[in-house]
Amino acid sequence: MTEPLLEVDDIRLSFKGVRAIDGVSFHVDEGELFAIIGPNGAGKTSIFNTINQVYVPQEGDIRWRGESLMGKRPDHIATLGIARTFQNIELFPHMTVLDNLMLGRHTQMSAGWFAGGLWLGRAKKEELENRSKVEDIIDFLEIESWRKYPVALLPYGIQKRVELGRALAMEPKLLLLDEPVAGMNLEETEDMARFILDIREELGIAMLLVEHDMGLVMDIADRVMVLDFGQKIAEGPPAQVQRNPEVIKAYLGEDFGVVAAGDDETLEASATE
Numbered sequence: 527m528t529e530p531l532l533e534v535d536d537i538r539l540s541f542k543g544v545r546a547i548d549g550v551s552f553h554v555d556e557g558e559l560f561a562i563i564g565p566n567g568a569g570k571t572s573i574f575n576t577i578n579q580v581y582v583p584q585e586g587d588i589r590w591r592g593e594s595l596m597g598k599r600p601d602h603i604a605t606l607g608i609a610r611t612f613q614n615i616e617l618f619p620h621m622t623v624l625d626n627l628m629l630g631r632h633t634q635m636s637a638g639w640f641a642g643g644l645w646l647g648r649a650k651k652e653e654l655e656n657r658s659k660v661e662d663i664i665d666f667l668e669i670e671s672w673r674k675y676p677v678a679l680l681p682y683g684i685q686k687r688v689e690l691g692r693a694l695a696m697e698p699k700l701l702l703l704d705e706p707v708a709g710m711n712l713e714e715t716e717d718m719a720r721f722i723l724d725i726r727e728e729l730g731i732a733m734l735l736v737e738h739d740m741g742l743v744m745d746i747a748d749r750v751m752v753l754d755f756g757q758k759i760a761e762g763p764p765a766q767v768q769r770n771p772e773v774i775k776a777y778l779g780e781d782f783g784v785v786a787a788g789d790d791e792t793l794e795a796s797a798t799e
């Protein structure tokens with residue numbers, strides 16, 4: 527068996543006594559679309575923040591291709607091939623789509639070329655390569671018509687797509703998507719789902735997808751982990767997880783899009799007959 531891309535090994539993270547992550551383990555394979563779902567406050571975003579070491583867990587280990595990420599700097603982790611989008615959009619609103627994507631590219635520029643002496647020639651060549659890569663991403667995400675607009679003027683769904691583009695510009699091996707369809711209407715959600723699937727199929731990039739809502743995840747994920755109060759309560763293929771009694775129990779009363787809600791209706795219908 528090949529080594530997993532990312533391994534999270536029994537991590538624990540507390541904030542002044544509040545247990546945000548309480549002994550969670552999972553792994554993501556090369557090219558896999560792995561989803562983490564759970565209600566607000568379950569610890570989903572905290573897991574992302576421990577992967578890029580914005581938060582350092584008090585216990586446990588996180589390994590990237592077998593090597594521990596613990597104590598490494600977030601910007602260094604990004605250069606290893608782990609890119610992310612945020613629950614709240616973090617773009618430069620007054621800069622154009624093109625410039626925001628070019629910035630994503632620059633975090634990936636080879637460190638140390640400046641010291642190499644030949645920097646002018648190399649800088650020019652790199653800039654051309656960056657530009658061409660960014661144009662490819664613009665085509666891929668179908669945002670050609672927006673490329674010269676300041677991000678602040680774009681519809682919300684397109685802004686989220688630009689944010690995805692900026693993460694792709696880093697040419698990651700693993701993409702962390704934090705609630706990529708939050709606040710989107712149905713059409714925007716379907717578009718985003720299509721792009722996420724295309725990223726896996728056409729670019730072969732593994733993804734760790736965090737979602738509050740189960741609906742999207744059940745359609746597109748290879749495997750799903752369910753978190754509740756910082757603990758893993760289930761993990762497996764979507765069809766299996768959505769039938770798990772513990773999962774159903776955890777989300778009873780939540781509008782969580784569990785397929786089992788259909789079963790409840792059937793039960794109610796037969797009960798009233």
Ligand SMILES: Nc1ncnc2c1ncn2[C@@H]1O[C@H](COP(=O)(O)OP(=O)(O)O)[C@@H](O)[C@H]1O
Nearest residue numbers: 541544545546565566567568569570571572573
């Ligand atoms: N920087 C922080 N300081 C204090 N508590 C935090 C911080 N970040 C997250 N938490 C707490 O950790 C828990 C998990 O939060 P979070 O990971 O944001 O959950 P989710 O993304 O699943 O909604 C919550 O109780 C939250 O209040």
Ligand SMILES: [Mg+2]
Nearest residue numbers: 570571572613
């Ligand atoms: Mg969150």
